[in-house]
């Protein structure tokens with residue numbers, strides 16, 4: 001195996017920065033050789049608000065990953081997030097003019113460009129173009145049109161748009177930490193890379209990444225991305241509810257949530273309902289008691305509300321999600337979240353663990369859903385470096401690059 005390749009994923013989140021270091025193993029597996037995590041400062045809802053603070057958090061997480069792996073990290077694939085991103089499905093049509101009406105790379109590129117010709121709000125840009133399928137003279141479902149014959153080529157493309165300032169400021173923060181950005185990748189796309197199987201993408205599923213201040217939804221079907229949406233809420237909202245409801249500090253609320261919290265009351269047995277938890281209200285010197293049932297009464301309505309927003313969006317798109325719902329991100333660790341999501345979505349739901357067929361090495365240590373994004377970023381980096389190496393020094397055309405990503409992700 002080629003160990004010249006080091007794949008680094010850097011997930012810069014609102015509450016945590018996480019770094020994963022991987023190396024190619026046997027049969028496309030990525031061996032995780034290092035990881036690091038640090039408290040995050042200087043972000044709001046996934047957007048950089050204080051560059052230096054973010055850079056410090058990056059240095060800490062990357063430093064930790066360097067110590068574990070014994071490698072020096074110079075660049076990384078970085079997650080792109082923010083509440084303003086949104087996805088749209090567009091189509092573009094071109095006439096095939098070449099000899100014998102054989103479709104060329106240029107035709108495909110024109111068809112994709114034509115789908116992407118859209119009016120953007122000032123300061124916005126196209127973040128990602130994700131081809132879904134092609135239609136040649138009315139025949140749909142075509143994945144690789146180059147070399148086929150036809151007169152009319154239509155492309156269906158999922159386009160994600162967002163403000164360019166978010167990307168630029170994130171870039172600056174990574175640079176300030178002394179690193180280069182290899183590429184940026186949308187947060188839910190990275191989570192999908194590490195946790196979804198080809199069948200999930202083919203038969204349809206909803207990936208829901210519940211972070212600290214942001215929840216993102218990406219719907220897959222027929223092997224491609226069908227919908228993207230971002231919601232401005234996440235795990236922090238539970239913490240704030242607990243802090244207000246119990247008059248405790250945010251730190252104390254976060255601890256109570258993680259240690260005793262549950263968002264599905266039907267999971268608590270009678271003994272647990274009455275189990276006493278000691279809390280320390282702000283400004284008091286003596287502890288006060290409360291039952292787990294009361295804590296659950298605070299958290300459950302928030303979980304239902306959060307998931308209902310996401311489920312409504314899924315229903316609105318009329319997407320078929322036969323493979324169900326996959327939850328990733330730290331917020332999905334809350335006890336009962338899977339069970340409540342199953343009810344709200346009325347679909348099978350699972351936690352997004354790292355897909356075992358793709359990860360080895362230290363994967364067990366970072367198998368939790370909060371690591372899905374960082375691991376997916378590293379896996380994506382490894383895959384593109386391996387492709388580049390196999391290709392030699394030849395630069396791929398813009399179209400070839402799109403397609404290699406497309407095939408790799410949606411094989």
Ligand SMILES: Nc1ncnc2c1ncn2[C@@H]1O[C@H](COP(=O)(O)OP(=O)(O)OP(=O)(O)O)[C@@H](O)[C@H]1O
Pocket residue numbers: 012013014015016017040045046081210211212213214215234235236239254257258261328329330331332333334335370
């Ligand atoms: N066991 C747990 N129970 C409940 N909540 C949890 C648990 N573990 C983590 N969380 C919550 O998950 C959230 C952090 O998730 P994550 O690390 O995915 O967010 P982030 O990537 O930093 O933020 P964002 O994606 O919004 O920018 C926090 O609100 C944290 O309290």
Ligand SMILES: [Mg+2]
Pocket residue numbers: 012013014187211212329373
């Ligand atoms: Mg996140």
